[in-house]
Amino acid sequence: MYQLTGVTKLYHKDRQTIPAVQDLNLTIEDGEWLAIQGRTGSGKTTLLNLLGGLDQPTQGSIELDGTSLGTLPETRLTRLRAQSIGFIFQTFNLIPTLTAAENVEAALIPLGTGQPGRRARVTAALESVGLADRANHLPAELSGGQQQRVAIARALVKDPTVVLADEPTGNLDEDTRDDIIGLLERLWRDRSLTLILVSHDSAIARLAQAVAVMTDGHVTTRQDSPNP
């Protein structure tokens, strides 16, 4: 469970101070699918980075299962990301020189899993996203939708408890978008993940269990959706 209390994140540029997130309070239950909506610049991506430990709040606390992310040393934070948190980015962020299988395998390297074990888990992860036959293809040889599927496989191969997705369909066409969202929904249900998905697309947000709307760094509304 995530517990955010009075979280503020300020950026400083030249002599200006830019509040990306301001005095934010939020609770996210285990296994919940929360969609975060808002206009560009409302602080959605910053919030996601804070939840994933990729950035530190200027003020306030962020607790994940009772552990304050702000007080963890960098090594433990890195370990937490390696074991428990999966990321899916809008631009896929695949390593261009590695094949699909190797990109997925990259997520297992920090865990110290032996090569045979890694290979088996990578195969299973690619099968779960329907790309087992594309394992040896480089990202440049895959379509946008296929690349995002690889990214999803990479996020899930380590059996995380939390998946953070930042505009996962932002670079995809409509049909592919529906496929990806459908895949995410299926995996969320099958694995009882805590899925936090940022999207400016209302149609996607409505599929989630709850929707939080951000405006100027604040969560202005949070409402449950009819999605069981």
Added chain:
Amino acid sequence: MFFLTYLRRELRRRLHQAIVVALGLALGVGLVVTVGAAAAGVNKAQADVLGVLYGVGTDVTVTGPAAPAAGSATAGNGTSIQADYSPVSSAEVAAVAGLHGVAAAAGGLLLTDTTDTFPRGSGHPGSGPPATGSASVNGVDTGQLALGPLSAATITSGHSLTTADAAADVAVVDSGYAASHSLTAGSDITIGTVRFTIIGIAAQPQAGNPPDFYVPLAAAQALQLAGGSAGTGDVNMIYVTAASAAGIPAVQHEITRLLPHATVTTAASLASQVTTSLASAAKLASDLGRWLAVLVLIAAFAVASLLTMAAVARRAAEFGTLKGLGWRTRRITAQVLGESAVIGAAGAALGVGLGFAGVTIIATLAPKLSVTVPPPSAAFAQAAGQVLPPAPGAAAPHAVAVPLHPAITVGVVVLAAILAMAGGLLAGAAGSWRIARLRPAAALARVP
């Protein structure tokens, strides 16, 4: 395995940049190898020249003052034997050998055998003047064969002097003299008024101006007395080996205190007088060449570091993603260092190859160095600041072309390889520093 796969793929992706960096390192390394080899070659050439005068293993020579001008009585048949230096007694040789810091000392006797050949009808009106020839004779202490000019020679026929020859009238003849006088091992030669059996032919390095004959010291002393010279049967040179290279100046100082009338020279002072052009070449290779190599290496290191840092900056989003996946900074750093190490190794290999090529070019195209080599006796006098009156018909100083044979040593190759690897790793360290400062969120915000 993943590490190597990632490394290999990444180097292939930026192959051009990797080649540029490797070539830059190779250029610096190649220069280091070439300069090192050239310097080694010049030093060897210098040592070869000095070896003829000094012999291998001789650090200090002691000579008496220059002998008085020729005026010794001829011994008959138009020959005269003249000592090139005033005598040094056996006791003085022993005293030098007993000094602290002296590993060994041996006496030598430098003589010049001058022969006047009178033409047919000499003494009658219209007859020509006598032709004067001379030969240099080096009396060798057969109990200390490791000292003196004979120690630098290579026996090409017969054998060299041994301790058993101490009292014999035998001679080793210089190969140049033997060739010009059609002498071979086993034939006889008259030096002064004494008949010697030639037991061997000795070749000195090309640049030398070696003695024509090497005879046992006792035989040389007898020649001196029989030739009408006013010698005492002692020696006129002492060859000294110091216990250590660092102790040479102290040994020189001690001998000067012991024998204030003598001239004490070291290889360094002789080198500056005799092998001036070689010394200049050595200084050029050593000073200018070394600085040039250092500057090129610094430039190569700087370029490698800048290119690596630029590559890290371009891969910021990639490294941010890896941090997001839970990769620790040091693992990412190891990846970058691995790539840099491979480039450094490639630079080292290329550089050694370039070095060999440079050495080949120098050996093939470089002009021969010229050395003016006086006769041995004049060389020591020159080094001591003396002017030795030339014996009539004595060999004049002559310019000798010294071929430059650059020598690549294992040490230089290893040093060059280490420098290239260091350059590669330095570049990797620069990139790693940048990675360590990378905040994942900021890195991910950069569009690849």
